[in-house]
Amino acid sequence: MDEDISSFVAITSADPSKAAQYLRLTDNNLEQAIQLFFDSPNLDVGGEPQSGTSNAQNPIQIDSDDERSDNEPRPSGSRARQSTIEDDEAMARRLQEEMYGGAGPEPEVRAPMARTTETLVGPGAYDDDDLDALVADQIAARRRPAGRPGIFNQQQRLTQASVWETAEDPDARRRELATATGGASEANSKSNMLAQMYRPPFEIMFQRSWDQARDEGKEQEKWLLVNIQDPAIFDCQILNRDIWKNEDIKATIRENFVFMQYNKDDPRGQQYNNYYFTARDSQDAYPHIAIVDPRTGERVKVWSGPPVPSPIEFHAELHEFLDRYSLKANARNPVAVRKPEKKKVDVNRMTEEEMLEMALQNSLANCKGPTEEDPDALTKDTSGTGKGKGRAEELVQEEEEMDIDKSASPFAQISDSRPHTEPPASADPKSTTRIKFTSSGQQKVRKFYLNDSVRTIYEWIKSGGWEGKEGMEFDLISQRKNLMQCLDLTIEQAGLKGSVVNVEFAE
Template identity: 30%
Template sequence: MAGAPPTPAEKDALVSSFLEIAAGQTPHTATQFLQMTSWHLEEALQLFYIDGEAALAGAHPPAQSAAEAALAAAAAAAEVEEGFRFHPPPAAALEDGMLQGLGDDDDVRAPLPVRRETLYGDTPMIVTRPNATVAFRNFEEEARQSAWDSEQNATSSSRDNLASLYRPPFDLMFNGPFDKAKLEASSLDKWLLINLQSTEEFSSHMLNRDTWANEAVAQTIRSNFIFWQVYQDTGEGRKVCTYYHLVSVPAILLIDPITGQKMRGWSGMVYPDSLLEDLMPYLEKGPKEHHAAQPQKRPRKVDQETSMVRQGNKFL
């Protein structure tokens, strides 16, 4: 049953999962990529992000879908099974034939006369008639259906788990616009960590799957940072891209929430170990302590001389 095609309901669920990850695509596009990969969600997503429209241009639509082929095969099997099934003749016809055969032979003794008697006793005898539906149960078919249901449940669970791998880290994200995220980070004396994402770049989904889902990374972010994730094609995303002059996504920015200054930046896929190593210097001090440790700017020598000249002229 491992190679059985998905049912129409399962296909709809696979299309929905594809569209949830590859946001902005149409159901028709999702169906095409899933058909090209025999309805394997992860393979369809990888094909979409790697080859894109080129994969669709080189694909040839099948003459008959897998579902139609399965239905046709099932119908043919049912016809063959019906042809081999034994159909007993009606009881009346069978009884007439037996009596007629007995009458044609003079040597055959006549049937014994029917005797009807009444039985008496203290305990009545109860005779139960076996259930006809139980007598003709198809245990093989029931086992096959049970295995099919189990596989459907396993397929549905696997599809849900796969889609959940690429979902954004909602448990880490700050819910609100960029300005409020800065205010929240400043009030809590935490650095602001920003992740700009694109629905067209598979590395954005890899960040969700491999980096933000990493337990060490998640724990570090909860303790020391305010995390804000946004898509580049939204209003807030375009504002951040313009302000910090971003030319490629996905991108990760470490922002000083007090001044808005970019302290550190990464582009593309950043793996957990590398990100944790780069964030280590910012775990010792928060933004406020960082500013307090900075040396105060001294006035320039020219400004000091000008001030002294002005004071001298004042007393002349």
Template identity: 65%
Template structure:
């Protein structure tokens, strides 16, 4: 160490020689840098001395091995919908990261208000001066009343649902999400919806878009206005209540409401509303219909309500959530069985049968073991809302959509076999169907059929094929056991396809459709 530099350093900084030597060692003997380092970090000399650099010989004897980038194993990005088979960035990795972020925000999915630790101190609430405006305020022209009320409801909802984030996105303008060409506006609105969380990184932006609520199909008005619109437009009310802390609700946004076929069905036949469980705008619905809202096992909650009577006619409650194809088929099955037409009779829910209580003293050992096993399986599970539509299927065939005047007439004392429809009888029963090998959606389409077994059957047809071809396939090769030779109806969106046998598949609207197959049992 240069003693002159040590003396100069001590004369300028009034340090001890040991401290001066420490600073000079840190700067490789550069006096100016050592002095600057002293004034920037005066306590640095008190830290333990840094170990000396190893010699070249020592480095040669003990080399440090650094992995090459070429040795690292990366999977290419999955193409299309193909799942990744490794634990590299892919669908599973995105979901794992989403679950981790959600647990950090909501405390592990337990429904906590935030992800702050027990030792974390909340920042003080800032002072603010505001003008209080309640829902239903009328301070402006008549044309602006609805907009003002919607703004007030939105502000109240934002205050109650807490800080915006990836899994708690606040409502934004619906027309922005329909405009997919303007990427900058879409990104800006996504940042607004997430409170800026989507701008932290490209990964966060991707997750925010992946789990974004379906703003483009959501109705933002009040419950009463939704009912009025449903009556005028003859559309059912479709309601989704979510708990942002439950990941199945986030999967609903990712898998169900992003599906193009489901979105098209919802736009055409439903008025869709989605609320968080603590959103004030959904409190009226939850008080009337969602009685199990305090149970985490009841989420996600989806229901269909008749806008005319306010009757809840179908419910999906709790996990597991259906697959997109299955949910799409269930929506079409509902639309085939129910109608808002005043001349149609909807299925009637039968009274739920009361289960007879068994006397434990008279039960066999096997019955007691089965009861104990069932009780242990149900232990710890919260209540769910029952599906009222299930009660309409609990008895023998109850057909909906029969005209009112036909229902009122009494059946004959001795039922006779109805004569076969001449149009149906003229369709060939010896023309098996061969699916086209072309998979171009501009030329072919897949049609889903739901019959007595309940399991959907999918077949591919050309868009130019007549609907008669569908009848010929079922008559020639009946895919349901025990129904060979039986007469049947094909129902789609409330219409009997027998009236459209000469139309093409595309003209009849069967592209990607779900068709109900109803066999007529003439006994």
């Protein structure tokens, strides 16, 4: 509790006593308490019930201990608890009246509205694209859930997405931020800072219908990247703070994806939720990110549930996906294999310790809600060859057509006795980079100098850098390019700075 109060005070600059009251109103939920404070910063939450006093609406007189004689009975514990309960109930009623309106004097009856005649139109009624966008914006606003906009539930207008793409007009950005948060960002500088920090990535979001997104993806040869958010789950806010604001990730998304982000109750995302996201009512399924093929509508990759990946990891996984999949008409994408069946367990042959372990595992599994399985995981080879089914056939066909003489191949000329030593921690960060290597579900991150040659990477792996694969031939693939063609280039010249490299071992 003291830690939550300290966090509340550090973020809101409120008094510790007020922090304790807001936390008590939200059952010690720190995120909800902060949201309530910024929505109603001047809320009269009162103080903790003090000895001898109660709330103003239901005063209860209790004599002080000093004025009571020794022979007089002291109040019982149940009476003190009753005072606290009445104080909490009165406070709850007052909050409800402030938020939704309470019983008070009847408002004056206004004059009747003048009679008007209007014509309702939908998108497509005019040739003007801006006018159609405005109509679509109004329709979406009427269909939007009734949740109050705030710092952690920002709602963006369709026609103003371009405001976030440039910082030339900070006043316009501030006005749009105030609109998106329902005015919560204007409370103070701390509120404005938090609203900026947790702002959704409006500048890269495609804010049209699902069918229009598929058409855009097919026309531009871009994958559909979908993020479903639950504003009440803080891990979803971390995506807005760390992942979607990362410049490298944003550049990758702009080039290769049509990106959409919806709250779980947003009607605009209902079509995706109905077709794909069956576990949307489970908190353990968030954060939820998926990649969909715009041509077939097939969902090919999923990130579901905590923990949230780091920006470096997520950026690397996006590039790993782009290396293995393509929307080109003649490309052969990985094929999912049949999921292995679980072996049946004969309980009668199990020891007591094994039965207790199985019961513990089942209990832990039952405590978690359902999540979404990643279909891409079924395309990755687990036989130790390091090649997906589709990619393996493609490489075999290429080798047969080129008729490679392996005894005289460039791979045979690479030294297998030059193990690599990583740059020290004191090395200039501008002269080094980290490269992520993946193979058959295994991952390694290795640090190199930018002026190291690509041959250095081959020598490191060939000298035993990958345990259990000593003596096996392999290919290094990055951005659908075989790095054997870049042996004498530096890592920087080959475009491998901060990249992902697939290590594909041959049988």
